[in-house]
Amino acid sequence: MMKRLFADPAGNSTIELAIIMPVLVLLTCMAGDIAMAFKAKIVLQRAAERAAQLAAAGGYTSDTSNTQAAYNNLAADAAAAAGVSINNVTVTPTLLCDATVQTASPQVPCPDGQQTKRYVAITITGSYIPMFAQLMPNSQWSSQGIAITGSASVRLQ
Helix, strand or coil, X not given: CHHHXXXXXXXXXXXXXXXXXXXXXXXXXXXXXXXXXXXXXXXXXXXXXXXXXXXXXXXXXXXXXXXXXXXXXXXXXXXXXXXXXXXXXXXXXXXXXXXXXXXXXCCCCCCCCCCEEEEEEEEEEEEECCCCHHHCCCCHHHHCCEEEEEEEEEECC
């Protein structure tokens, strides 16, 4: 019986398909998972760019004397757009006076005669949990996911 089964060429393609089909299905699922991870990263990136555009347009606060409130508003807007906690958003102001970074306080103006450049950088962090992470319950991916970030910066002055 087995001799006749192996000698018959009619079932060869079916056996070959049965061997290769799991590999093809796995590759297709992996490609879909990678695409979803990129989509999650693009969401974070767009939210950071949106917050940077808001900062450049001056729409981050109505009170120009309270810059910390302005940065908190930017962080809240970026967090809402990205769908993450406000704790995952970092707004970093930078002041350059004649190309020298001022580390004391970005809110203090440059001395007279020096060129002033103000920047703000927005960084949003998140995580992506692969769709097959549940198959490996004790792995790092199932508990923490894969770290992803989106960032943008803009010159304000």
